[in-house]
Structures are given as C-alpha cells and as structure tokens.
Amino acid sequence: MECVVQGIIETKHVEALEILLQGLCGVHRESLRIHELCLKSAPNLGLVSSELRLICDLEQPEPTWTVRHIGGSIRGAGAEQLSVLVRNVAESKVSKNALRLFYALGYKLDHELLRVGFAFHFQRGAQITVTVSSVNKMLKLHATDEAVPVTPGIQLVEVTAPASSENYTEVVAAVSSFCEYLAPLLHLSKPGVSTGVVPTAAAAAASLMSDGGSTTL
Numbered sequence: 001m002e003c004v005v006q007g008i009i010e011t012k013h014v015e016a017l018e019i020l021l022q023g024l025c026g027v028h029r030e031s032l033r034i035h036e037l038c039l040k041s042a043p044n045l046g047l048v049s050s051e052l053r054l055i056c057d058l059e060q061p062e063p064t065w066t067v068r069h070i071g072g073s074i075r076g077a078g079a080e081q082l083s084v085l086v087r088n089v090a091e092s093k094v095s096k097n098a099l100r101l102f103y104a105l106g107y108k109l110d111h112e113l114l115r116v117g118f119a120f121h122f123q124r125g126a127q128i129t130v131t132v133s134s135v136n137k138m139l140k141l142h143a144t145d146e147a148v149p150v151t152p153g154i155q156l157v158e159v160t161a162p163a164s165s166e167n168y169t170e171v172v173a174a175v176s177s178f179c180e181y182l183a184p185l186l187h188l189s190k191p192g193v194s195t196g197v198v199p200t201a202a203a204a205a206a207s208l209m210s211d212g213g214s215t216t217l
C-alpha cells in the first residue's frame with residue numbers, strides 16, 4: 001500500500017519549493033525524467049477493464065521499466081476523514097519488451113507522458129518521497145525528445161510513502177504533518193480533489209528566496 005497526496009505549484013515558485021524541501025529533508029534532490037505509458041484493457045469475456053502503467057526513469061544510468069498497478073483505496077468511515085489517500089499498489093520490474101507482451105494480452109496504449117523534474121527521498125516518521133515535475137505529452141509516439149507541457153507554467157507535486165494495513169495510520173500522520181510545512185507554498189490533498197494554487201505562494205516563495213531557506217515558514 002501507499003499513502004499519497006498531490007498538489008500543484010506555479011513553475012516560478014518551484015525553486016523556492018526546492019530550497020524549502022532541501023532544508024526540511026537535508027538530502028539532495030535527484031533529477032527525474034520519467035517516461036510513462038498508460039495501458040488499458042477493454043472489458044471482455046466478463047473481465048472488468050484494467051489499467052496499468054509502464055514506467056521508466058530515463059535519468060538513470062541504465063534505465064529499467066517497471067509495471068505499476070494502482071488498486072482500490074481503503075474504505076470505511078475512517079477513510080473519508082483522512083486527508084491522505086491510502087491505496088493498494090503493485091509494482092514489478094519488467095523487461096523492455098514488456099509493451100509487446102501487454103499488447104498481446106489485449107492492452108491498448110491509452111496515453112503516454114513524460115514527467116520531468118526532481119525528487120527527494122528521506123525518512124521523517126515514514127519513508128517519504130516528494131516529486132516535483134512538469135507533465136509533458138508526446139507529439140509523436142514514444143518521441144520523448146519532442147515532449148510539450150500539458151499545463152505550461154504549472155508543475156505537479158506528489159508526496160508518497162509506503163504503508164501497510166498495520167501501519168497506515170502512522171504513515172498518514174507522518175505525511176500529513178510533513179505537508180503542513182509546505183502549506184504556505186502549496187496545498188496537498190487526495191488525488192482527484194482539485195485545489196489550485198494557494199494565495200500565499202508568492203509571498204512565501206519570496207521569503208524563501210531572499211534568505212536561502214533559513215526561515216521557518
């Protein structure tokens with residue numbers, strides 16, 4: 001399982017966010033350039049349609065592909081109250097000809113994306129990963145060199161942490177409290193809940209940029 005929240009930030013404030021994250025995490029950022037293929041199978045023979053993502057970080061010295069399936073999220077009265085989404089995920093390494101295999105299994109390419117940005121991985125009550133990326137679409141099939149932004153001037157921020165059915169309460173608490181530090185710059189919420197940019201972002205970014213992140217917001 002994983003705990004996840006998402007938000008958006010204007011590209012002009014990304015540098016300030018990076019300074020803040022650097023100060024909070026005490027680790028260096030890692031660059032990422034993730035090629036993502038979203039595959040869907042048509043419902044047939046009584047099977048429900050399913051969605052898979054083939055993901056490859058092109059920034060790695062030896063890029064490898066991973067197949068990722070996002071399953072259902074936890075349900076029940078408590079789940080609605082949580083500010084963080086807790087969902088099932090399954091991931092597995094696959095060889096680079098996996099796309100042919102999934103085509104043979106009846107999956108079709110729904111869309112492909114290139115996410116370009118950076119990530120921070122650190123321990124803060126949970127193993128938290130923060131990714132900040134611009135989402136690009138390809139003008140030609142698989143042409144990652146000719147990608148154009150889907151939402152120019154806006155980047156996606158995602159905070160995730162691995163969890164299990166035993167420890168998710170603890171992981172949700174760790175992710176929520178981390179998100180509070182980012183609140184002046186961006187609002188993070190469950191995926192699919194659109195929130196927009198926060199009004200305090202420009203002032204918070206200016207203050208971070210002027211003192212290199214030594215101010216606690």
Ligand SMILES: *[C@@H]1O[C@H](CO)[C@@H](O)[C@H](O)[C@H]1NC(C)=O
Pocket residue numbers: 125126127162163164167168170171
């Ligand atoms: C929660 O469980 C997951 C899966 O076993 C593990 O990866 C993660 O480190 C655990 N987190 C905490 C805070 O115990």
